[in-house]
Amino acid sequence: MTIPDQVTDLALFGFSDQAVRRALGKVKVGEVDYADLYFESRQSESVSMEEGIVKRAVKNLSQGVGVRATAGEKTGFAYSDELTPRDLEIAADAARYIASSPHSGAPVPATHRERPVRDLYPIEPSVADIATSERVDLLNLIDAEARRYDPRIKNVMASFNHEYKRIVVATTEGLVVGDVQPLSRLQVTCIAEENGNRQIGTFGGGGRVGFAFYREEDRYRHYTREAARQAILNLSAVEAPAGVMPVVLAGGWPGILLHEAIGHGLEADFNRRKTSAFTNLIGKRVASEVCTIVDDGTLALRRGSLNMDDEGTPTSRTVLIERGMLKGYITDRLNARLMGIPLTGNGRREDFQSIPLPRMTNTFMLAGESDPQDIIRSVKRGLYAVSFGGGQVDITNGKFVFSASEAYLIEDGVVTRPVKGATLIGSGPEILTKVSMVGHDLKLDEGIGTCGKDGQSVPVGVGLPTIRIDEITVGGTQG
Amino acid sequence: MTDSDYKQLAVDMLAQAKKKGATEADVVIADGENFSVQVRLSTVDRLTKAREKRLGLRVFFGKRSASAATSDFSSDSLERVVADTCSLASAVAEDEVSGLPAENLLARDQPDLDLYDQATLSTEQQIDLARRAEAAALAEDSRITNSEGADFNSSAGRVVLGNSHGFLGEYRSSNFSVSVSPVASEPGGGMQRDSWYAVQRKFARLASPESVGREAAKRTVRRLGARKITTRKAPVVFDQEMAASLLGNLCSAASGYSLYKGTSFLIGQLGKKLAPDFVTVYDDGRMAGGLGSRPFDGEGLATRKTMVVERGVLTSFLLDSYSGRKLGLASTGNASRGIGENPSVGPTNFYLVPGTVSPTEIIRSVREGLYVTELIGFGVNMVTGDYSRGAAGFWIENGELAYPVEEITIAGNLTTMFADIESVGNDLEFRGRIASPTLKIREMTIAGN
Structure with missing residues (x-):
C-alpha cells in the first residue's frame, strides 16, 4: 500500500490552500525567516482490565493547529483547537513580538504537495479501528494466562492503547506535506504475593502496528508470561549491592x-x-x-x-x-x-x-x-x-x-x-x-x-x- | 461561549446521554488561555499564546461505564461523542461498585477559594518579568556564564462539572509562574545547572523576578566543584523540594487505587504507626489561594481537609467514590478528573506540618551526612517501598555544608525512611500541590566510589 493522496488534504481540517497561504502570510512579518502551520487530528482509545474484568474504556478525539514563526533564534508560537480569524490574530501577534517589525515579509510562494518518501507503517484505518469487543477478549485471555502461570499471581492489570494521528504541515517555503501515524501498545502488570511479600512485574510491547500484531507469534502471551515471571522472580530477590x-x-x-x-x-x-x-x-x-x-x-x-x-x-x-x-x-x-x-x-x-x-x-x-x-x-x-x-x-x-x-x-x-x-x-x-x-x-x-x-x-x-x-x-x- | 453557555452545554450533554439510554452520566468542560515566554541571554527565545477547550463525558449503563472526550464542540462532534461513549460502555464488563456518588454526598456549598486573579498582564510586561529574572541570575555571580533561559507563564481557565443527579458546579482559576535556569562553568571545563521558581494563583503574591533569579544563581554556583564520595551509610537531610518529592511518594501510596489494586506499600497500614509522633500530614482542598485547592472534586463532592497522618499514625487514605467503595470507605473528596482519562485520585494541597527547628539547626545536628538538593530517576518501587535514586547535594561535616557532591545514589525503603524521620524543619512553603519542610532521615545507604 502506498500513502494516499489525501494525507495532504487540508480540507479534512476545513482549510483551503488559499486560506493556508493567507494565514502564513499573516505571521510572516518583519524578520520572520520561516513559519509553518501544523494541523493535527488524533483519535485514541484505551481499554483496561483489572481484578479479572475489563472495567474501563476511554476514547479521546482532538484536533487543532499550531502556528509557528521563527526569526533567528527566536520562536513565536500559537495554538488553538480552531483556526478562526481571532486565533489567527493571536498567532500573528505572537509572531510580531519576535519579528521586531509588524511589516509584511516576502510573499509566501504557491503551495506544492509532497508525500513522505517512505511508508513504514502501512496500516489501513479499518484495521486500526478494531472492535472494542476484540480488545476486551484479548485482555481477558491475558488475565487467564497470568493466573495459569503461577498461583502466587494475585492481581493482573493490562491495558491496550491505540491511536491514529493525521498531520499536515504547511510551510512558508510553499511545502504541504502530511502523514498518517498509527501507534499502539499492550502493557501487562502482575502482582505476586507469598507470605506477605508482594512484588510487581511489568512487560509490554507495541509499535506503529495494528491489533493483529499482538496475536501474531503469541506476543500477548509472551508479554504476560514475562510480567508474571518477573513478579515471581522478585519474590526471591535479595538486597542489591x-x-x-x-x-x-x-x-x-x-x-x-x-x-x-x-x-x-x-x-x-x-x-x-x-x-x-x-x-x-x-x-x-x-x-x-x-x-x-x-x-x-x-x-x-x-x-x-x-x-x-x-x-x-x-x-x-x-x-x-x-x-x-x-x-x-x-x-x-x-x-x-x-x-x-x-x-x-x-x-x-x-x-x-x-x-x-x-x-x-x-x-x-x-x-x-x-x-x-x-x-x-x-x-x-x-x-x-x-x-x-x-x-x-x-x-x-x-x-x-x-x-x-x-x-x-x-x-x-x-x-x-x-x-x-x-x-x-x-x-x-x-x-x-x-x-x-x-x-x-x-x-x-x-x-x-x-x-x-x-x-x-x-x-x-x-x-x-x-x-x-x-x-x-x-x-x-x-x- | 459564556459561563452559562457551558453550563447549558453540560445539561444538554447529560440529556443526550439519557436519551441514548444511559442510567447515569457526568460531564466536565474546561477551557483556558495560556501565555508563556522564555527569555534566553536577554532575548525573547520563545513566545507562546494559546486558547484551548475540552469536554469529557462519562456514561453508565447500569454497572457498565465508559468515557470519551473531544475538543470539537460542534453539534455533530458532540453527538458523536455521546454515541461513541454509549457504544464503548456496552463493550465493557459490569463492575459491581461502579456509579456516580450518592446524591446526598454532592457539594452543597461552592465557596470562593481565592483561586482566580482578574489581573491581565500585557505581553511586554510578561517579557520584562522573564528578562528581569534572568538578568538578576546573570548579574549575581561572575561564574554564571550561560543560561537555559528564564520563563514567565500565565494562564487562566474555568471548569464546569455536571452530573445526572442534578449537580452543576463551576469555578475559575489562574496561575502565574516565573522560573530561571542559569548555567555556571567549572574553572577546568564542565558545567553545572540548577534552577529556581515561584508560582502563585494571584500575580500580586508572586515573588519578585529578581529574588527568583538570585536564588537560581546561588543554587547553581554552589554546585561547582562537586565530587563523588565513597559508599557508606549516613544520615540524609532532604531540602524542602526533595522532602516534597518524598512526601509525594507517600501521597501516591495513599491513593485508594494503589491500595485496592495491591500496588502500595501502605496496604494493611491504616491505623498503624508509620512515623514518629512529630509527623502529621494533611490534605487540604480548601486552603485559600492554594495551588491544589478547588471547591469540589472531579465527581462534584465537596473538597475538605483530611488528616492523612496524625502524630505518626496513618489515619486516612485519599479516596474517590469508586476506590472508597472498593475499600469499604467513604470518599475523601479527592476524585481527580483529567478530561479524557479514567477518573482517579489526586492530592489537593498535601503537606507535612512544620516542626520547630530551622534547616540550619537540622544540618548542625549532623556530624557526617548528606544534604540532598536534587534527586533524579524513577527508582521507587511503590509496591515494596524499595527506594534507590540518583542524588546530588552537599556533604555535611561537623554540622556544616563542606562541599558539593554528585553522581551518587541514596537507597533505602520508604517504610523504614518514614519511621526513621528524626527531625522536621520549620520551613514549610507551598510551591506546588505537595509541600514539606526540610526533613532529616536517620540513615540511608549512599553509593558512590
Missing part, C-alpha cells in the same frame, strides 16, 4: 542507557546553546572503539519510527558515535539552520500544542563481536541487568541514571541470585569509554518507550547488544 562494580547489560530495553547517557546530550538545541556536557566534543573520543551508536527513524513498524518528522523532513539514520568518536547531532529545522549542520529529520512535537524540538527516534548500538556468554564469564563480581524502568539525565553536567527492575549478581563468571531493583548512575561523556565488550546479539526493545523533554512526551525506541561496562555506580543498599 552498593558501590562501583562491573555491570553486564542484556540486549534490548537496557539500551535506555544510550538514550539517557548519550542521546539527549546530542540533541542540537542544547549544543547550540552550549549547555550540553557534549558541547564541542564532535570528532573527539567519547566511547571505546567497540561502540557505534545510531539514531534511526526509518525502521519499519517501530514505535520510534516516522515517515517524516513533525516539520515535514524525512527521517533518517544518523550516526551519533562511530567506533568511539562523536560524529554528529540530531536536529530540527531551527537548530540545523542556526548551527549550519544537516537536517536529520528529528524535529518532533507531542501535539499541536507544543513546539518542535530535536528528539530521538530509535537509538541503538550496533552489534559487536563478543559472545554474550563470554561477556558474563568475564566478570568476577558484578551485576547482570536484564530489564529497566525509567531513566533521567542532567544534560549540563552529563550525570544520568536508569533503574534496573530485573537484575542478578554475577559471581565468578556465573549469574546467581536475583537482586532487588537499583538505580545505576554515571556520567554521559565517560560511561561509554568503559564499555570493553559488545555482544553480537543486537536486540531492539519491544516498543514501550516514551521520552519526556520540556514537558513533551513522544514515543521512542532503543536497542542494545549485550555489553560489559567495566565500572559504574550501583545504588543498592548493601555497602
Whole structure:
C-alpha cells in the first residue's frame, strides 16, 4: 500500500490552500525567516482490565493547529483547537513580538504537495479501528494466562492503547506535506504475593502496528508470561549491592542507557546553546572503539519510527558515535539552520500544542563481536541487568541514571541470585569509554518507550547488544 | 461561549446521554488561555499564546461505564461523542461498585477559594518579568556564564462539572509562574545547572523576578566543584523540594487505587504507626489561594481537609467514590478528573506540618551526612517501598555544608525512611500541590566510589 493522496488534504481540517497561504502570510512579518502551520487530528482509545474484568474504556478525539514563526533564534508560537480569524490574530501577534517589525515579509510562494518518501507503517484505518469487543477478549485471555502461570499471581492489570494521528504541515517555503501515524501498545502488570511479600512485574510491547500484531507469534502471551515471571522472580530477590562494580547489560530495553547517557546530550538545541556536557566534543573520543551508536527513524513498524518528522523532513539514520568518536547531532529545522549542520529529520512535537524540538527516534548500538556468554564469564563480581524502568539525565553536567527492575549478581563468571531493583548512575561523556565488550546479539526493545523533554512526551525506541561496562555506580543498599 | 453557555452545554450533554439510554452520566468542560515566554541571554527565545477547550463525558449503563472526550464542540462532534461513549460502555464488563456518588454526598456549598486573579498582564510586561529574572541570575555571580533561559507563564481557565443527579458546579482559576535556569562553568571545563521558581494563583503574591533569579544563581554556583564520595551509610537531610518529592511518594501510596489494586506499600497500614509522633500530614482542598485547592472534586463532592497522618499514625487514605467503595470507605473528596482519562485520585494541597527547628539547626545536628538538593530517576518501587535514586547535594561535616557532591545514589525503603524521620524543619512553603519542610532521615545507604 502506498500513502494516499489525501494525507495532504487540508480540507479534512476545513482549510483551503488559499486560506493556508493567507494565514502564513499573516505571521510572516518583519524578520520572520520561516513559519509553518501544523494541523493535527488524533483519535485514541484505551481499554483496561483489572481484578479479572475489563472495567474501563476511554476514547479521546482532538484536533487543532499550531502556528509557528521563527526569526533567528527566536520562536513565536500559537495554538488553538480552531483556526478562526481571532486565533489567527493571536498567532500573528505572537509572531510580531519576535519579528521586531509588524511589516509584511516576502510573499509566501504557491503551495506544492509532497508525500513522505517512505511508508513504514502501512496500516489501513479499518484495521486500526478494531472492535472494542476484540480488545476486551484479548485482555481477558491475558488475565487467564497470568493466573495459569503461577498461583502466587494475585492481581493482573493490562491495558491496550491505540491511536491514529493525521498531520499536515504547511510551510512558508510553499511545502504541504502530511502523514498518517498509527501507534499502539499492550502493557501487562502482575502482582505476586507469598507470605506477605508482594512484588510487581511489568512487560509490554507495541509499535506503529495494528491489533493483529499482538496475536501474531503469541506476543500477548509472551508479554504476560514475562510480567508474571518477573513478579515471581522478585519474590526471591535479595538486597542489591552498593558501590562501583562491573555491570553486564542484556540486549534490548537496557539500551535506555544510550538514550539517557548519550542521546539527549546530542540533541542540537542544547549544543547550540552550549549547555550540553557534549558541547564541542564532535570528532573527539567519547566511547571505546567497540561502540557505534545510531539514531534511526526509518525502521519499519517501530514505535520510534516516522515517515517524516513533525516539520515535514524525512527521517533518517544518523550516526551519533562511530567506533568511539562523536560524529554528529540530531536536529530540527531551527537548530540545523542556526548551527549550519544537516537536517536529520528529528524535529518532533507531542501535539499541536507544543513546539518542535530535536528528539530521538530509535537509538541503538550496533552489534559487536563478543559472545554474550563470554561477556558474563568475564566478570568476577558484578551485576547482570536484564530489564529497566525509567531513566533521567542532567544534560549540563552529563550525570544520568536508569533503574534496573530485573537484575542478578554475577559471581565468578556465573549469574546467581536475583537482586532487588537499583538505580545505576554515571556520567554521559565517560560511561561509554568503559564499555570493553559488545555482544553480537543486537536486540531492539519491544516498543514501550516514551521520552519526556520540556514537558513533551513522544514515543521512542532503543536497542542494545549485550555489553560489559567495566565500572559504574550501583545504588543498592548493601555497602 | 459564556459561563452559562457551558453550563447549558453540560445539561444538554447529560440529556443526550439519557436519551441514548444511559442510567447515569457526568460531564466536565474546561477551557483556558495560556501565555508563556522564555527569555534566553536577554532575548525573547520563545513566545507562546494559546486558547484551548475540552469536554469529557462519562456514561453508565447500569454497572457498565465508559468515557470519551473531544475538543470539537460542534453539534455533530458532540453527538458523536455521546454515541461513541454509549457504544464503548456496552463493550465493557459490569463492575459491581461502579456509579456516580450518592446524591446526598454532592457539594452543597461552592465557596470562593481565592483561586482566580482578574489581573491581565500585557505581553511586554510578561517579557520584562522573564528578562528581569534572568538578568538578576546573570548579574549575581561572575561564574554564571550561560543560561537555559528564564520563563514567565500565565494562564487562566474555568471548569464546569455536571452530573445526572442534578449537580452543576463551576469555578475559575489562574496561575502565574516565573522560573530561571542559569548555567555556571567549572574553572577546568564542565558545567553545572540548577534552577529556581515561584508560582502563585494571584500575580500580586508572586515573588519578585529578581529574588527568583538570585536564588537560581546561588543554587547553581554552589554546585561547582562537586565530587563523588565513597559508599557508606549516613544520615540524609532532604531540602524542602526533595522532602516534597518524598512526601509525594507517600501521597501516591495513599491513593485508594494503589491500595485496592495491591500496588502500595501502605496496604494493611491504616491505623498503624508509620512515623514518629512529630509527623502529621494533611490534605487540604480548601486552603485559600492554594495551588491544589478547588471547591469540589472531579465527581462534584465537596473538597475538605483530611488528616492523612496524625502524630505518626496513618489515619486516612485519599479516596474517590469508586476506590472508597472498593475499600469499604467513604470518599475523601479527592476524585481527580483529567478530561479524557479514567477518573482517579489526586492530592489537593498535601503537606507535612512544620516542626520547630530551622534547616540550619537540622544540618548542625549532623556530624557526617548528606544534604540532598536534587534527586533524579524513577527508582521507587511503590509496591515494596524499595527506594534507590540518583542524588546530588552537599556533604555535611561537623554540622556544616563542606562541599558539593554528585553522581551518587541514596537507597533505602520508604517504610523504614518514614519511621526513621528524626527531625522536621520549620520551613514549610507551598510551591506546588505537595509541600514539606526540610526533613532529616536517620540513615540511608549512599553509593558512590
